[in-house]
Amino acid sequence: MTLDSVSLSRLQFALxxxxxxxxxxxxxxxxxxxxxxxxxxxxxxxxxxxxHARFWAKLYVLNFGIGVAxxxxxxxxxxxxxxxxxxxxxxxxxxxxxxxxxxxxMLEASFLGIxxxxxERVPPLVHFMSTVLVAFGANLxxxxxxxxxxxxxxxxxxxFIDGKFIVKDxxxxxxxxxxxxxxxxxxxxxxxxxxxxxxxxxxWYLLKKRHEEFFKKSLQIVLAMAIAVAPLQIFIGHLSxxxxxxxxxxxxxxxxxxxxxxxxxxxxxxSLLALPNDRAGRNDWEITIPKALxxxxxLKIKLSExxxxxNTWASADRPHLVGLIYYxxxxxxxxxxxxxxxMAVSVVQWWRGQLDRYRWLLxxxxxxxxxxxxxVETGWIVRCVGRQPWTxxxxxxxxxxxxxxxxxxxxxxxxxxxxxxxxxxVFALYFGSRIIRKxxxxxxxxxxxxxxxxxxxxNQRPATESI
Amino acid sequence: xxxxxxxxxxxxxxxxxxxxxxxxxxxxxDLGVGILSITASSEERRSILMTSLxxxxxxxxxxxxxxxxxxxxxxxxxxxxILNALYLPAVIMVVGLLFRAVxxxxxxxxxxxxxxxxxxxxxxxxxxxGQGFALGALFEGIQVDGAGHFVGGMFDWLTWRSLLxxxxxxxxxxxxGSTYLIMKTTGDLxxxxxxxxxxxxxxxxxxxxxITVSTPVLSEELRVHVFEGDLVYIFQMIPLVGAWLAWxxxxxxxKAQDIAPFIWTVALFLLSxxxxxxxxxxxxxPPKITIYQAAASPSSLVFMALFVGFLIxxxxxYTLFNYAVFRGKVVAAEE
Numbered sequence: 001m002t003l004d005s006v007s008l009s010r011l012q013f014a015l016x017x018x019x020x021x022x023x024x025x026x027x028x029x030x031x032x033x034x035x036x037x038x039x040x041x042x043x044x045x046x047x048x049x050x051x052h053a054r055f056w057a058k059l060y061v062l063n064f065g066i067g068v069a070x071x072x073x074x075x076x077x078x079x080x081x082x083x084x085x086x087x088x089x090x091x092x093x094x095x096x097x098x099x100x101x102x103x104x105x106m107l108e109a110s111f112l113g114i115x116x117x118x119x120e121r122v123p124p125l126v127h128f129m130s131t132v133l134v135a136f137g138a139n140l141x142x143x144x145x146x147x148x149x150x151x152x153x154x155x156x157x158x159x160f161i162d163g164k165f166i167v168k169d170x171x172x173x174x175x176x177x178x179x180x181x182x183x184x185x186x187x188x189x190x191x192x193x194x195x196x197x198x199x200x201x202x203x204w205y206l207l208k209k210r211h212e213e214f215f216k217k218s219l220q221i222v223l224a225m226a227i228a229v230a231p232l233q234i235f236i237g238h239l240s241x242x243x244x245x246x247x248x249x250x251x252x253x254x255x256x257x258x259x260x261x262x263x264x265x266x267x268x269x270x271s272l273l274a275l276p277n278d279r280a281g282r283n284d285w286e287i288t289i290p291k292a293l294x295x296x297x298x299l300k301i302k303l304s305e306x307x308x309x310x311n312t313w314a315s316a317d318r319p320h321l322v323g324l325i326y327y328x329x330x331x332x333x334x335x336x337x338x339x340x341x342x343m344a345v346s347v348v349q350w351w352r353g354q355l356d357r358y359r360w361l362l363x364x365x366x367x368x369x370x371x372x373x374x375x376v377e378t379g380w381i382v383r384c385v386g387r388q389p390w391t392x393x394x395x396x397x398x399x400x401x402x403x404x405x406x407x408x409x410x411x412x413x414x415x416x417x418x419x420x421x422x423x424x425x426v427f428a429l430y431f432g433s434r435i436i437r438k439x440x441x442x443x444x445x446x447x448x449x450x451x452x453x454x455x456x457x458x459n460q461r462p463a464t465e466s467i
Numbered sequence: 468x469x470x471x472x473x474x475x476x477x478x479x480x481x482x483x484x485x486x487x488x489x490x491x492x493x494x495x496x497d498l499g500v501g502i503l504s505i506t507a508s509s510e511e512r513r514s515i516l517m518t519s520l521x522x523x524x525x526x527x528x529x530x531x532x533x534x535x536x537x538x539x540x541x542x543x544x545x546x547x548x549i550l551n552a553l554y555l556p557a558v559i560m561v562v563g564l565l566f567r568a569v570x571x572x573x574x575x576x577x578x579x580x581x582x583x584x585x586x587x588x589x590x591x592x593x594x595x596x597g598q599g600f601a602l603g604a605l606f607e608g609i610q611v612d613g614a615g616h617f618v619g620g621m622f623d624w625l626t627w628r629s630l631l632x633x634x635x636x637x638x639x640x641x642x643x644g645s646t647y648l649i650m651k652t653t654g655d656l657x658x659x660x661x662x663x664x665x666x667x668x669x670x671x672x673x674x675x676x677x678i679t680v681s682t683p684v685l686s687e688e689l690r691v692h693v694f695e696g697d698l699v700y701i702f703q704m705i706p707l708v709g710a711w712l713a714w715x716x717x718x719x720x721x722k723a724q725d726i727a728p729f730i731w732t733v734a735l736f737l738l739s740x741x742x743x744x745x746x747x748x749x750x751x752x753p754p755k756i757t758i759y760q761a762a763a764s765p766s767s768l769v770f771m772a773l774f775v776g777f778l779i780x781x782x783x784x785y786t787l788f789n790y791a792v793f794r795g796k797v798v799a800a801e802e
Contacts (some may be wrong), residue, residue: 069568083547090543113522
């Protein structure tokens with residue numbers, strides 16, 4: 001890649017997207033967990049559930065701030081670096097981003113204040129509703145963003161006239177072919193990642209024998225949810241791959257590093273590991289599982305549609321970076337399988353009443369904590385690098401979507417933002433681990449119900465602290 | 468053209484104006500408090516300052532996202548062209564907002580707070596500065612070709628006038644931040660902010676007078692627009708009303724009133740906004756591209772207006788609810 005303005009803009013968008021993704025993944029999924037612990041508290045009045053809500057909210061809010069901040073450069077980049085794209089598809093794409101802001105962000109941001117600092121200021125039920133609305137807002141955001149992105153993958157609901165997209169039917173554009181599975185896949189991705197982060201941290205406490213009763217509760221809640229979430233995510237992942245097979249042959253070929261076309265009606269091998277050679281148009285070496293490709297794609301041995309090979313297309317019409325796409329896909333799948341296996345093994349041990357007995361099992365959970373993130377990032381790499389050379393699949397090429405900016409200008413922002421993000425990343429890990437090492441406050445008392453009497457109290461967080 | 472093709476862009480101009488006004492007002496006091504925190508004399512005071520924003524800062528910032536998203540949807544051409552032209556001011560603003568957003572939680576968890584104190588204060592200042600430059604540059608006009616694409620240079624936005632607009636906006640944010648703090652604090656801290664509010668009233672007033680006088684003097688097009696258009700009476704009223712509001716604000720500060728200074732400041736912001744709105748209308752990329760040229764297709768505008776129009780009252784309702792829940796003074800915790 002040369003350092004022209006298109007590559008720089010792509011690099012900047014990719015970096016900001018990869019960094020931004022890390023934070024909302026946790027807040028979106030964890031919000032649902034927070035509903036559950038707060039609901040359990042309201043039902044059982046066991047103060048430990050209240051303390052769970054307060055403890056995890058600390059990690060939540062740490063992530064939330066960085067998520068909000070790192071999302072801004074993404075939104076602005078559409079105009080700054082991708083002005084021709086914005087002009088061409090603004091009618092639909094911009095409308096959807098506008099919806100995300102008005103419907104989802106505002107809801108989440110407004111009720112977040114009450115959720116975090118309003119314990120003493122509103123009745124418990126109003127507080128619970130605020131938590132529900134925060135989670136609802138966050139997940140609505142997933143819905144709109146994935147709708148917008150799916151539309152880039154499978155544009156529908158109108159037509160391109162002189163390179164500008166004219167919407168005929170908004171609901172058809174929103175309900176584009178990829179929409180449903182993509183939204184579900186991301187919904188479960190945020191939930192699964194968050195569950196295994198919470199589970200992993202809980203396992204760490206169990207391993208250290210700190211607050212064991214307390215963290216057994218959270219591990220059990222996580223595990224109970226994972227019984228449904230982990231297998232469902234694999235199933236929806238399968239449906240998504242099937243759709244790629246159908247709608248985006250260039251992406252499927254790159255995901256499988258398949259250079260030559262396999263005609264319909266044949267059985268095909270599934271490549272397990274390979275070294276793709278983009279220049280030569282083949283894999284230098286490859287380990288395959290015989291006849292498995294059809295099974296994976298359609299649950300039968302013979303393919304009903306051809307799988308087209310990358311060499312079918314001219315070099316300018318297919319994705320490059322095949323190795324990245326190929327291994328990203330395998331990483332994501334492997335993690336999905338690992339998490340489901342971990343869930344299954346843990347359920348058996350739970351059944352036997354020995355969930356916290358085996359160190360290897362707890363270590364398995366600790367290792368699982370970062371894996372959801374890796375799966376999400378690699379999944380997005382497959383989705384968006386695999387879509388190249390198109391920004392809007394089959395309609396607008398990435399080279400035509402970028403603003404013609406002076407490369408120096410992009411370089412300034414790229415270097416600046418990368419440095420800042422690295423700095424934030426290090427500190428987020430540092431402060432996150434501090435919160436975890438410090439542990440929950442088990443002396444915390446749930447708020448009293450004589451709510452409106454406590455009007456002029458300071459906010460929940462202590463306003464003074466020694467330096 | 469059908470009437471709808473006039474009405475819809477005008478409606479969206481108004482909605483975007485509303486969002487921008489809410490952003491400038493709400494994040495304005497937020498950023499203003501941030502800038503003032505640089506001068507806070509103790510950690511305790513700084514904590515109170517930041518606590519007064521704890522429950523609202525990200526909702527306030529979200530109005531910017533809302534404004535951006537709606538501009539993207541309603542006037543896609545303007546979204547691209549303006550952000551292209553104002554790339555560097557936008558970067559300055561975003562970097563400022565980034566630092567400020569993380570510093571809330573980072574400071575909370577840190578033992579050595581000074582780094583995040585500066586991240587918060589300087590970040591707030593940079594964000595305000597970037598916004599001011601953007602406003603100033605928009606005022607001076609953006610060079611575009613016939614299709615409305617940006618054809619100017621990388622540093623077009625940097626002129627002595629945009630610098631003055633920017634510094635005035637920083638002052639205005641400090642003013643609204645000070646009056647917000649008067650409302651939220653007590654005792655010595657409140658006294659300090661009566662003082663900062665007075666200083667900021669004067670500096671903002673000077674900046675505003677300069678901008679008001681220089682605008683018709685320096686720009687031929689705006690001179691015609693202001694003095695020979697149908698709106699000449701409105702343009703003459705605005706400085707008079709503005710001077711009266713500034714005077715009232717100053718008096719309420721002299722009398723050490725609790726809430727009135729904030730209300731007068733809001734009124735001043737609103738007046739300036741109406742003035743700017745009339746000055747820019749019907750352009751969305753001054754001085755050439757009108758809202759009618761930059762608008763999305765009517766079907767998009769209708770679709771968006773239905774949803775967003777339905778949501779605006781709801782948004783405002785729960786924003787008010789949020790402020791009502793946390794009404795009252797912020798004081799230091801006893802423990």
